[in-house]
Amino acid sequence: MINQQYLVEIENSSINPIANRCIDISVTNLENDLLSSTPLTTEVTTRSNAISKLLYLDDLRGILCLIVVFSHALLMGTANHEEKFSIFFRPWMQHSPLRLLVAGEFAVASFFVLSGCVLVRRYFEHFNDISILFSGIIRRFPRLFIPSSVALFLYFSILHFRPFYGFNECHEIGEGSVNAENIGLGYVLLNTFGQYFWMPALYTIQWTMQIEFICSILVYFLSFLITRSFIHRYRIIFYAFLILILPIVWISTHGSIPTLVQYIQPFIFGLLLSDLDACGLRNFCHSIKQHWSISLKLSLLLLTIYFGSYPVFNTDVLNGSGTLWSPFGWMFGWFWISFGGFCLLLL
Secondary structure (H helix, E strand, O other): OHHHHHHHHHHHHHHHHHHHHHHHHHHHHHHHHHHHHHHHHHHHHHHHHHHHHHHHHHHHHHHHHHHHHHHHHHOOOOOOOOOOOOOOOOHHHHOOHHHHHHOHHHHHHHHHHHHHHHHOHHHHHOOOOOHHHHHHHHHHHHHHHHHHHHHHHHHHHHHHHOOOOOOOOOOOHHHHOOOHHHOOHHHHHHHHHHOOOOOOOOOHHHHHHHHHHHHHHHHHHHHHHHOOHHHHOOHHHHHHHHHOHHHHHHHHOOOOOOHHHHHHHHHHHHHHHHHHHHOOHHHHHHHHHHHHHHHHHHHHHHHHHHHHOOOOOOOOOOOOOOOOOHHHOOOOHHHHHHHHHHHHHHO
16 A cells, blocks of 8 residues: 555656656757747748849840830831831821830839949948948949940941941931941950940940949949938938939029930939838838728829820920920929839838
8 A cells, every 4th residue: 555655656657757748848949949930930931022123124124125126127218218217107196195015215214223222232331331422333344344245246247347228318317427338356355344434335225224323323423322310311412403404404504414414314213122121111011001002002003104204305295385295384404204113112
Protein backbone atom coordinates (compact mmCIF):
# COMPACT_ATOMS: atom_id res chain seq x y z
CA MET A 1 0.00 0.00 0.00
CA ILE A 2 2.80 2.36 0.90
CA ASN A 3 4.70 1.40 -2.18
CA GLN A 4 1.65 1.92 -4.35
CA GLN A 5 0.99 5.39 -2.88
CA TYR A 6 4.64 6.32 -3.27
CA LEU A 7 4.56 5.32 -6.90
CA VAL A 8 1.45 7.44 -7.54
CA GLU A 9 3.12 10.53 -5.99
CA ILE A 10 6.24 10.01 -8.09
CA GLU A 11 4.12 9.60 -11.18
CA ASN A 12 2.16 12.83 -10.54
CA SER A 13 5.27 14.81 -9.70
CA SER A 14 7.00 13.65 -12.89
CA ILE A 15 4.04 14.24 -15.22
CA ASN A 16 3.34 17.90 -14.32
CA PRO A 17 6.83 19.30 -15.09
CA ILE A 18 6.88 17.36 -18.34
CA ALA A 19 3.49 18.75 -19.30
CA ASN A 20 4.50 22.27 -18.35
CA ARG A 21 7.76 21.86 -20.18
CA CYS A 22 5.96 20.65 -23.26
CA ILE A 23 3.62 23.62 -23.19
CA ASP A 24 6.49 26.07 -22.73
CA ILE A 25 8.40 24.54 -25.63
CA SER A 26 5.42 24.60 -27.94
CA VAL A 27 4.59 28.23 -27.12
CA THR A 28 8.22 29.26 -27.45
CA ASN A 29 8.54 27.52 -30.77
CA LEU A 30 5.32 29.14 -31.95
CA GLU A 31 6.59 32.60 -31.00
CA ASN A 32 9.91 31.96 -32.72
CA ASP A 33 8.13 30.79 -35.83
CA LEU A 34 5.97 33.91 -35.89
CA LEU A 35 8.94 36.21 -35.34
CA SER A 36 11.03 34.50 -37.96
CA SER A 37 8.23 34.44 -40.50
CA THR A 38 7.39 38.15 -40.23
CA PRO A 39 10.51 39.51 -41.99
CA LEU A 40 10.20 36.82 -44.63
CA THR A 41 6.60 37.78 -45.31
CA THR A 42 7.55 41.46 -45.44
CA GLU A 43 10.43 40.72 -47.78
CA VAL A 44 8.25 38.66 -50.09
CA THR A 45 5.59 41.39 -50.11
CA THR A 46 8.18 44.08 -50.83
CA ARG A 47 9.68 42.06 -53.66
CA SER A 48 6.29 41.36 -55.19
CA ASN A 49 5.39 45.07 -55.02
CA ALA A 50 8.73 45.99 -56.60
CA ILE A 51 8.25 43.44 -59.37
CA SER A 52 4.72 44.64 -60.10
CA LYS A 53 5.92 48.25 -60.11
CA LEU A 54 8.71 47.45 -62.57
CA LEU A 55 6.31 45.53 -64.78
CA TYR A 56 3.95 48.51 -64.70
CA LEU A 57 6.75 50.82 -65.81
CA ASP A 58 7.77 48.43 -68.59
CA ASP A 59 4.19 48.30 -69.86
CA LEU A 60 4.00 52.08 -69.73
CA ARG A 61 7.27 52.42 -71.68
CA GLY A 62 5.90 50.05 -74.32
CA ILE A 63 2.74 52.11 -74.76
CA LEU A 64 4.73 55.35 -75.01
CA CYS A 65 7.03 53.78 -77.61
CA LEU A 66 4.02 52.86 -79.73
CA ILE A 67 2.78 56.46 -79.54
CA VAL A 68 6.18 57.65 -80.81
CA VAL A 69 6.04 55.13 -83.67
CA PHE A 70 2.54 56.28 -84.65
CA SER A 71 3.67 59.90 -84.50
CA HIS A 72 6.61 59.31 -86.85
CA ALA A 73 4.44 57.28 -89.19
CA LEU A 74 2.12 60.27 -89.39
CA LEU A 75 5.01 62.55 -90.37
CA MET A 76 6.59 60.39 -93.06
CA GLY A 77 4.87 62.32 -95.84
CA THR A 78 3.62 61.00 -99.15
CA ALA A 79 5.69 58.92 -101.53
CA ASN A 80 7.21 61.94 -103.30
CA HIS A 81 7.84 63.78 -99.98
CA GLU A 82 5.93 66.83 -101.13
CA GLU A 83 3.51 66.80 -98.22
CA LYS A 84 4.34 67.49 -94.59
CA PHE A 85 1.98 64.81 -93.31
CA SER A 86 1.25 61.31 -94.49
CA ILE A 87 -1.94 60.07 -96.11
CA PHE A 88 -3.05 58.95 -92.65
CA PHE A 89 -3.29 62.52 -91.38
CA ARG A 90 -6.80 63.51 -90.39
CA PRO A 91 -7.47 67.10 -89.19
CA TRP A 92 -10.45 66.05 -87.09
CA MET A 93 -8.19 63.71 -85.15
CA GLN A 94 -5.70 66.50 -84.48
CA HIS A 95 -8.55 68.60 -83.06
CA SER A 96 -9.78 65.96 -80.62
CA PRO A 97 -8.47 64.05 -77.60
CA LEU A 98 -7.70 61.17 -79.98
CA ARG A 99 -4.58 63.13 -80.84
CA LEU A 100 -3.08 61.50 -77.76
CA LEU A 101 -2.60 58.32 -79.85
CA VAL A 102 -0.17 60.12 -82.17
CA ALA A 103 1.19 62.80 -79.79
CA GLY A 104 4.87 61.89 -79.94
CA GLU A 105 5.87 64.96 -77.94
CA PHE A 106 3.64 63.81 -75.08
CA ALA A 107 5.29 60.38 -75.12
CA VAL A 108 8.75 61.98 -75.04
CA ALA A 109 7.72 64.29 -72.18
CA SER A 110 6.34 61.28 -70.28
CA PHE A 111 9.66 59.48 -70.77
CA PHE A 112 11.42 62.52 -69.29
CA VAL A 113 9.01 62.58 -66.32
CA LEU A 114 9.70 58.89 -65.81
CA SER A 115 13.46 59.46 -65.94
CA GLY A 116 13.30 62.27 -63.39
CA CYS A 117 11.28 60.03 -61.09
CA VAL A 118 13.36 56.86 -61.35
CA LEU A 119 16.84 58.44 -61.27
CA VAL A 120 16.66 59.77 -57.69
CA ARG A 121 14.03 57.50 -56.15
CA ARG A 122 16.59 55.54 -54.15
CA TYR A 123 18.42 58.70 -53.05
CA PHE A 124 15.26 60.26 -51.63
CA GLU A 125 14.79 57.14 -49.52
CA HIS A 126 18.34 57.49 -48.10
CA PHE A 127 19.08 61.17 -48.64
CA ASN A 128 22.06 61.17 -46.29
CA ASP A 129 23.91 58.76 -48.56
CA ILE A 130 25.62 61.02 -51.10
CA SER A 131 27.37 58.01 -52.64
CA ILE A 132 24.07 57.07 -54.31
CA LEU A 133 24.20 60.32 -56.30
CA PHE A 134 27.84 59.86 -57.31
CA SER A 135 27.16 56.28 -58.33
CA GLY A 136 24.18 57.36 -60.43
CA ILE A 137 26.17 60.13 -62.15
CA ILE A 138 29.07 57.77 -62.98
CA ARG A 139 26.81 55.07 -64.40
CA ARG A 140 24.47 57.41 -66.27
CA PHE A 141 26.70 58.21 -69.24
CA PRO A 142 27.69 54.59 -70.09
CA ARG A 143 24.06 53.51 -69.88
CA LEU A 144 23.15 56.10 -72.49
CA PHE A 145 26.36 55.97 -74.53
CA ILE A 146 26.61 52.24 -75.27
CA PRO A 147 23.13 51.57 -76.75
CA SER A 148 23.04 54.91 -78.60
CA SER A 149 26.47 54.21 -80.15
CA VAL A 150 25.37 50.77 -81.34
CA ALA A 151 22.23 52.27 -82.89
CA LEU A 152 24.28 55.05 -84.52
CA PHE A 153 26.69 52.58 -86.18
CA LEU A 154 23.77 50.51 -87.47
CA TYR A 155 22.19 53.66 -88.83
CA PHE A 156 25.46 54.70 -90.48
CA SER A 157 25.90 51.30 -92.13
CA ILE A 158 22.41 51.53 -93.65
CA LEU A 159 22.87 55.19 -94.62
CA HIS A 160 26.33 54.65 -96.11
CA PHE A 161 25.68 51.52 -98.13
CA ARG A 162 21.89 51.78 -98.58
CA PRO A 163 21.84 48.90 -101.11
CA PHE A 164 18.07 48.81 -101.55
CA TYR A 165 17.03 52.44 -101.78
CA GLY A 166 18.37 55.90 -102.39
CA PHE A 167 18.90 58.52 -99.72
CA ASN A 168 15.64 59.90 -98.41
CA GLU A 169 16.02 63.66 -98.80
CA CYS A 170 12.96 64.13 -96.60
CA HIS A 171 14.91 62.86 -93.60
CA GLU A 172 17.09 65.43 -91.89
CA ILE A 173 20.54 64.05 -91.20
CA GLY A 174 22.19 65.65 -88.22
CA GLU A 175 19.05 67.73 -87.65
CA GLY A 176 19.45 69.28 -91.09
CA SER A 177 23.02 70.56 -90.57
CA VAL A 178 25.02 67.70 -92.10
CA ASN A 179 25.48 66.73 -95.74
CA ALA A 180 24.85 63.00 -95.92
CA GLU A 181 27.33 62.54 -98.77
CA ASN A 182 30.20 63.90 -96.66
CA ILE A 183 29.67 61.65 -93.66
CA GLY A 184 32.57 59.32 -92.93
CA LEU A 185 33.48 56.85 -90.22
CA GLY A 186 35.55 59.47 -88.39
CA TYR A 187 32.59 61.81 -88.11
CA VAL A 188 30.43 58.96 -86.81
CA LEU A 189 33.01 58.06 -84.15
CA LEU A 190 33.16 61.69 -83.04
CA ASN A 191 29.38 61.98 -83.05
CA THR A 192 28.93 59.02 -80.68
CA PHE A 193 30.43 61.26 -77.99
CA GLY A 194 29.81 64.73 -79.36
CA GLN A 195 26.04 64.36 -79.67
CA TYR A 196 25.84 64.49 -75.87
CA PHE A 197 27.48 67.90 -75.66
CA TRP A 198 28.04 70.15 -78.69
CA MET A 199 27.15 68.28 -81.90
CA PRO A 200 23.73 67.68 -83.45
CA ALA A 201 22.74 64.03 -83.40
CA LEU A 202 23.70 62.35 -86.69
CA TYR A 203 20.90 59.88 -86.09
CA THR A 204 18.21 62.51 -85.68
CA ILE A 205 16.01 60.27 -83.55
CA GLN A 206 18.71 60.40 -80.85
CA TRP A 207 18.24 64.10 -80.19
CA THR A 208 16.81 63.10 -76.83
CA MET A 209 20.14 61.61 -75.69
CA GLN A 210 21.66 65.03 -75.10
CA ILE A 211 18.55 66.15 -73.22
CA GLU A 212 18.52 62.98 -71.14
CA PHE A 213 22.16 63.30 -70.13
CA ILE A 214 22.29 67.03 -69.32
CA CYS A 215 18.93 67.07 -67.54
CA SER A 216 19.89 63.95 -65.58
CA ILE A 217 22.90 65.78 -64.15
CA LEU A 218 20.65 68.71 -63.25
CA VAL A 219 18.17 66.34 -61.58
CA TYR A 220 20.94 64.83 -59.44
CA PHE A 221 22.09 68.32 -58.46
CA LEU A 222 18.57 69.54 -57.65
CA SER A 223 17.83 66.43 -55.58
CA PHE A 224 20.98 67.13 -53.56
CA LEU A 225 19.84 70.71 -52.93
CA ILE A 226 16.34 69.62 -51.95
CA THR A 227 17.64 67.26 -49.28
CA ARG A 228 19.73 69.97 -47.63
CA SER A 229 18.16 71.09 -44.36
CA PHE A 230 17.79 74.77 -45.30
CA ILE A 231 15.75 73.88 -48.41
CA HIS A 232 14.10 70.65 -47.30
CA ARG A 233 11.92 72.48 -44.80
CA TYR A 234 10.51 74.72 -47.51
CA ARG A 235 10.82 72.37 -50.47
CA ILE A 236 7.18 72.90 -51.48
CA ILE A 237 8.05 76.52 -52.33
CA PHE A 238 11.18 75.32 -54.10
CA TYR A 239 9.16 72.84 -56.19
CA ALA A 240 6.59 75.51 -57.00
CA PHE A 241 9.35 77.77 -58.33
CA LEU A 242 10.89 74.96 -60.40
CA ILE A 243 7.55 73.91 -61.85
CA LEU A 244 6.57 77.48 -62.75
CA ILE A 245 9.97 78.37 -64.22
CA LEU A 246 8.84 77.55 -67.78
CA PRO A 247 5.76 79.82 -67.70
CA ILE A 248 7.82 82.54 -66.01
CA VAL A 249 10.52 82.41 -68.70
CA TRP A 250 7.88 82.22 -71.43
CA ILE A 251 6.18 85.38 -70.19
CA SER A 252 9.40 87.30 -69.53
CA THR A 253 10.92 86.45 -72.94
CA HIS A 254 7.65 86.82 -74.89
CA GLY A 255 7.63 83.19 -75.98
CA SER A 256 11.36 82.79 -76.71
CA ILE A 257 12.12 79.84 -74.43
CA PRO A 258 15.67 78.41 -74.21
CA THR A 259 15.82 74.74 -75.14
CA LEU A 260 17.19 73.64 -71.77
CA VAL A 261 14.42 75.43 -69.84
CA GLN A 262 11.80 73.86 -72.09
CA TYR A 263 13.00 70.29 -71.68
CA ILE A 264 13.89 70.43 -67.97
CA GLN A 265 10.18 70.92 -67.18
CA PRO A 266 9.12 67.22 -67.35
CA PHE A 267 12.18 66.20 -65.32
CA ILE A 268 11.04 68.59 -62.57
CA PHE A 269 7.64 66.90 -62.48
CA GLY A 270 9.41 63.54 -62.21
CA LEU A 271 11.59 64.87 -59.39
CA LEU A 272 8.49 65.95 -57.48
CA LEU A 273 6.83 62.60 -58.07
CA SER A 274 9.89 60.75 -56.77
CA ASP A 275 9.97 62.88 -53.61
CA LEU A 276 6.25 62.30 -53.01
CA ASP A 277 6.71 58.58 -53.46
CA ALA A 278 9.75 58.35 -51.16
CA CYS A 279 8.25 60.38 -48.30
CA GLY A 280 5.05 58.35 -48.31
CA LEU A 281 2.67 61.01 -49.56
CA ARG A 282 1.73 58.78 -52.46
CA ASN A 283 0.62 56.18 -49.92
CA PHE A 284 -1.72 58.83 -48.58
CA CYS A 285 -3.00 59.36 -52.12
CA HIS A 286 -3.53 55.63 -52.46
CA SER A 287 -5.50 55.61 -49.21
CA ILE A 288 -7.69 58.34 -50.69
CA LYS A 289 -8.15 56.20 -53.77
CA GLN A 290 -9.66 53.47 -51.61
CA HIS A 291 -12.58 55.78 -50.81
CA TRP A 292 -12.64 57.86 -53.99
CA SER A 293 -11.07 55.37 -56.36
CA ILE A 294 -13.33 55.75 -59.37
CA SER A 295 -13.69 59.54 -59.28
CA LEU A 296 -9.98 60.16 -58.61
CA LYS A 297 -8.78 57.80 -61.32
CA LEU A 298 -11.28 59.19 -63.76
CA SER A 299 -10.11 62.74 -63.00
CA LEU A 300 -6.45 61.80 -63.51
CA LEU A 301 -7.32 59.97 -66.71
CA LEU A 302 -9.21 62.97 -68.10
CA LEU A 303 -6.35 65.31 -67.16
CA THR A 304 -3.87 62.96 -68.87
CA ILE A 305 -5.94 62.84 -72.07
CA TYR A 306 -6.65 66.58 -72.14
CA PHE A 307 -3.15 67.88 -71.42
CA GLY A 308 -1.34 64.95 -73.06
CA SER A 309 -3.07 65.64 -76.37
CA TYR A 310 -2.25 69.36 -76.21
CA PRO A 311 -1.00 70.39 -79.70
CA VAL A 312 2.65 71.39 -79.39
CA PHE A 313 4.34 70.20 -82.59
CA ASN A 314 3.43 68.65 -85.91
CA THR A 315 -0.16 69.78 -86.15
CA ASP A 316 -2.21 72.17 -88.24
CA VAL A 317 -3.68 73.74 -85.09
CA LEU A 318 -2.06 77.18 -85.06
CA ASN A 319 -3.06 78.67 -81.73
CA GLY A 320 -5.53 76.27 -80.19
CA SER A 321 -8.47 78.52 -81.02
CA GLY A 322 -11.63 76.74 -81.97
CA THR A 323 -10.55 73.55 -80.24
CA LEU A 324 -10.93 72.10 -76.76
CA TRP A 325 -7.55 73.65 -75.82
CA SER A 326 -8.77 77.19 -76.47
CA PRO A 327 -8.62 78.23 -72.78
CA PHE A 328 -4.84 77.75 -72.84
CA GLY A 329 -4.06 79.09 -76.29
CA TRP A 330 -0.54 78.21 -77.41
CA MET A 331 1.20 79.08 -74.16
CA PHE A 332 4.24 77.05 -73.05
CA GLY A 333 2.95 73.74 -74.46
CA TRP A 334 5.69 71.63 -72.86
CA PHE A 335 4.37 72.63 -69.47
CA TRP A 336 0.94 71.18 -70.27
CA ILE A 337 2.17 67.91 -71.79
CA SER A 338 4.61 67.50 -68.89
CA PHE A 339 1.71 67.90 -66.49
CA GLY A 340 -0.17 65.30 -68.53
CA GLY A 341 2.75 62.89 -68.09
CA PHE A 342 2.74 63.63 -64.36
CA CYS A 343 -0.96 62.73 -64.13
CA LEU A 344 -0.31 59.56 -66.15
CA LEU A 345 2.28 58.34 -63.65
CA LEU A 346 0.01 59.20 -60.73
CA LEU A 347 -2.51 56.76 -62.17
